[in-house]
Amino acid sequence: MHRIEMNELSVIVIEPSVTQSHIVERYLHNLGVRTIDMLKNGASALEEMRRTPPDLVISALYLSDMTGTDLVHSMRKESQLADIAFILISSETCFRYLDPIKQAGAVAIIPKPFSQDDLQIALQATLDFIDSPDITLENLEPESLQVLLVDDSDMARKHARRVLEAMGVEQITEARDGEEGAYQVREHYFDLVITDYNMPRMDGQELAHFIRNSSDQPSLPVIMLTSESNEHRLAMAREAGVSAITGKPFEPNTLKRLLEEVLREA
Template sequence: MHSVNISDLSILLIEPSKTQLKVIVKHLNEQGVSRIDGVATGEAALEKLTRHQCDLVISSLYLPDMMATELVDRVKNTEAFKEIPFMLISSETRFAVLDEIRQAGVVAILPKPFDRADLKRALRATIDFIDPREMELEHYDVESIRVLVVDDSNLARKHITRVLSNMGIRQIHQAADGKEALQIFEQAQQSFDLIVTDYNMPEMDGRELIQAIRDELHNAYIPILMVTSEQNEARLSNIQRAGVSAICDKPFEPQTVKEMLYRVLEEG
């Protein structure tokens, strides 16, 4: 059981439209959230955070003074704020626009308008993030599991690393792209129990990394979890054929990752 409930959350909500702000506050109230500070701009949000830290930041994508992508970047790169989960609510659907904020490690992206189930699931993902429960495995000591995290986004690596750490995994190594990951893996492949990789990366992408591990290094047994914002079905099919163990969307819910890890480690 979590020690934190949805009703315990303190939320900073950034929404330029007063009408939309009222609608979102109403939905949050229906979920039991009562501590909500609403502001209209990114700068107002940053100023509010310096005076009172919250448990969750929820923002619209298009703000009067900046995009939410800039806001999440400034939040994640400020030492005092970097651990605060960030959620996006937007009617934007273009992959190229949303992908940058997905890569920044947001806990959820909700459409506008969203339904009650979407919001409740996103709030539960937030609880999993700020009040984690360690993963229990029958055949592994969680603290002894060695993981290689591969992503060209530093923010995404930090987010994935934190999620894994929250599950009790302590031995986590990082690589900025597939080429660097392959070098690390070649040097100590017997030492890793799991690889968590992005798909779209420079030098060597996730599919090429998987193929190199499976075909060139002849390692068919190490579990490889791909965490990606890729939506192209043909590309995803190629990833499956390359030998990935499981694919998880960005942004991901910690519980979903935990279930996938349990499956690939315990049942694989």
């Protein structure tokens, strides 16, 4: 099967700053991207996407008519645009502004100032998102693994499922929050749980605590994929019994490594 290359990507860039738009466009050209539409606001970007859906949207956080958060959530609500890869470029560091974008399934968030190398890494993550690479799990039989995937973001679950399937995992059960996840653990046997942290009703830390203390599978490995950056909260998740933690967005090979580590130890 043909795997898309960087020079085949079609990209829409939404950046109101003339200086920043020139930087992004120059870096993209240097990296081999040839199909680039440079736009200044969210409304024109959505209109262009509906005419010709791109492979990737790169946006600033603060636009003249909406935020990058508004833009990506609008995309996720339209079936034609829902699966388009999204990268945010922003100097914003506040968790409450960035988390909704991470939860919407952004493939990367690039902090300003950024280099061409930073953009190249994000574009590689985009290629992995569009066409998940073949990833072989070492010394495991992925087709026999029973995996529970818990996340309140449909897009995040979809991306994680695609990566797992690229590894050869076939038996994947999904849950929309920790409460649904706890129900699945009570009702079914699993080899592994992959969960988000911040979810309604029951979060990932509470789910891990339930598994360790109130389930029939107390040794069940739990990997947490999260945009949470508060070290105290992450430490509490580890204390609750999370086996391994990695950030969102995640690299497919990072998830592969964590799967191999926690399943070897199980």
